[in-house]
Each structure stands twice: as structure tokens, then as C-alpha cells.
Amino acid sequence: MSYKTDLHLHTYFSDGSMSPTDIVKRAKEMGYELISITDHDGVDGIPEATIAGKALGIKVIPGIELSTEDEQRISMHILGYDIDIDNPELLDKLKELKQKRKDRNDQLIEVLNKMGYAISMEDLRFTEGQSYIGKPIIARALLKKGYITDAKQAFESGKFLESPEAKAVKKDKISAEEAITLIKKAGGIAVLAHPMKIKKIGDRGTDQFYEELEKLIQKMKAFGLKGIECYHTDQTNQESLRLVELAEKYHLHITEGSDYHGPEFEKPHA
Structure with missing residues (x-):
């Protein structure tokens, strides 16, 4: 039996623009039967989504997306599925993050102000009780203030959040090994998110890229990686097929996700 699934969804408890309930309603309208809420570095939206899922007859898997990097500062996102959202060790780490x-x-914000874009922390508050602020939220603030006409413009090469000054601002990240270990200790399954978006391993789609990606997958499997997000809205069919081949080679689960952040972003950024 096959289900229509989307295992990569964001709510306004991280950098999405929709409530958990509205995300579940949208999934129902689109014919999905199995979804996962995978907010960045947090699990606050999962209880609401679970309740909405039960009401609407959609299975909601508790998930998370953790930003990581390795010793060579290669950034990777690790998805965790079927986690215990009350796991003390996980919650302590999320507080630190x-x-x-x-x-x-x-x-x-300081960088953008110096560039002439007058934005304050108050401009980034879009919902009551909002505690998470990611780059898509900053993009929506730039849109609201009239500095851009489309939220995606905030991520154009060399501009706004992709300017050299903004890109120089780094957030300390946990290692991929620590992220996978945290997910495992919380009873979950770790999956590598959107592998084609990984930087610093060669030009996307080249032989070098796939060779370096395979090395990363080998290393992360040793840490306990259980799957690869082979199907993603930011990938071509050919790219997805190459990822399926890697998943099969290393006996890893194959997952699919839209990485949906809201109607403002056709190709959302983490």
C-alpha cells in the first residue's frame, strides 16, 4: 500500500508562515495521508499538528530539522523522524541552539541596517508567541518593509541575505554526528535532507559532487544515518534518481519532502 506523503514541512514555529493546523489542512486538501512537521531546531508546533491530524484523518509524524556542519565546515541539514519531543537531552540542545x-x-540585522535596510527585531514578529527567527522570516520582513517585491529576492546572489557581508555572519552549528546521535537517543530516525543543496563538495551534479557526497553519506551512515531525502522540490528527476541509487547502494531509506515554508516561497531557503 502506498501513501501520498510529504515528510518535510515547516510551520510558523520555525521559519514557515502557516500555523501547524493550517499546514495539516493544506495537506488534507492536497490529498496527503502522511506528513511530518520538521521545523528547524524546534518541536513546538508538533502537538498542535498532531491534534489537527487526528481531526482530519492525516498521520502526522513528529519531526525536526537540525542544521549541522562537519570538521571542514560543510553544512548539512539532518531530518529526524518519529522523535520523542519530550526527550530531555534533545530539549536541552534545542535551548542552546x-x-x-x-x-x-x-x-x-546589524549588517542589513548598515546596508541601508532599516529593520528591527520587532519587524520580525509575525505571530504571537513567535520564538524562532530564520532567514525566510527576515526575507518576509524585507518584503513587508518594501525593500523587495518578492521574498525570494532576499536570496538572490550577492544581495541582501546573500551579500558578502551577510554571508560572513555565521551561526555555530552542531556536528552531523551529534545531530544523528541526538535523534537516535530521542528514539528517532535520521535522514539527510536535500543533499543536492550541499555546498563546498564541488559543482552541483558533477562527478566530483557525487563522489564527495558519497563520502559524506558513508561517514554519516557510520554515525547512524538511516535515510536520504531523495525527492525534493529543488531537484530534477535525474538528480533524484542518482540519490535513489546512493540510498540503495548503502541500504538507506528513501524519503520525499517539499520543504514547504509557505506560499511566499516556491523554493524555500533554510
Whole structure:
């Protein structure tokens, strides 16, 4: 039996623009039967989504997306599925990551202000009780203030959040090994998110890229990686097939996700 699934969705508890309930309603309208809420570095939206899922007859898997990097500062996102959202060790780490993200955001706002874009932390509050601020939220603030006409413009090469000054602002990240270990200890399954978006391993789609990606997958499997997000909206069919081949070679689960952040982003950025 096959289900229509989307295992990569973001709510306004991280950098999405929709509530968990509205995300579940959208999934129902689109005919999905199995979804996962995978907010960045947090699990606050999962209880609401679970309740909405039960009401609408959609299975909601508790998930998370953790930003990581290795010793060579290669950034990777690790998805965790079927996690215990009350796991103490996971919650302690999420609290630490929240503070690191706040420090990064303060620096980004300062950079944008120096570039002539008058944005304050108050401009980034879109929902009551919002505690997470990611780059797509900053993009929406730039749109709201009239500095751009489309949220995606904030991520154009060399401009705004992709300017050299903004890109120089780094957030301390945990290692891929630590992320996978945290997910495992919380009873979950770790999956490599959107592999084709990984930087610093060669030009996307080249032989070098796939060779370096395979090395990363080998290393992460040794840490406990259980799957690869082979199907993603930012990939071509050919790229997805190459990822399926890697997943099969290393006996890893094959997952699919839209990485949906809201209607403002056709190709959302993490």
C-alpha cells in the first residue's frame, strides 16, 4: 500500500508562515495521508499538528530539522523522524541552539541596517508567541518593509541575505554526528535532507559532487544515518534518481519532502 506523503514541512514555529493546523489542512486538501512537521531546531508546533491530524484523518509524524556542519565546515541539514519531543537531552540542545540563532540574527540585522535596510527585531514578529527567527522570516520582513517585491529576492546572489557581508555572519552549528546521535537517543530516525543543496563538495551534479557526497553519506551512515531525502522540490528527476541509487547502494531509506515554508516561497531557503 502506498501513501501520498510529504515528510518535510515547516510551520510558523520555525521559519514557515502557516500555523501547524493550517499546514495539516493544506495537506488534507492536497490529498496527503502522511506528513511530518520538521521545523528547524524546534518541536513546538508538533502537538498542535498532531491534534489537527487526528481531526482530519492525516498521520502526522513528529519531526525536526537540525542544521549541522562537519570538521571542514560543510553544512548539512539532518531530518529526524518519529522523535520523542519530550526527550530531555534533545530539549536541552534545542535551548542552546535557540540562543546561538539569536546571536546570529542580531548580527544579521546589524549588517542589513548598515546596508541601508532599516529593520528591527520587532519587524520580525509575525505571530504571537513567535520564538524562532530564520532567514525566510527576515526575507518576509524585507518584503513587508518594501525593500523587495518578492521574498525570494532576499536570496538572490550577492544581495541582501546573500551579500558578502551577510554571508560572513555565521551561526555555530552542531556536528552531523551529534545531530544523528541526538535523534537516535530521542528514539528517532535520521535522514539527510536535500543533499543536492550541499555546498563546498564541488559543482552541483558533477562527478566530483557525487563522489564527495558519497563520502559524506558513508561517514554519516557510520554515525547512524538511516535515510536520504531523495525527492525534493529543488531537484530534477535525474538528480533524484542518482540519490535513489546512493540510498540503495548503502541500504538507506528513501524519503520525499517539499520543504514547504509557505506560499511566499516556491523554493524555500533554510
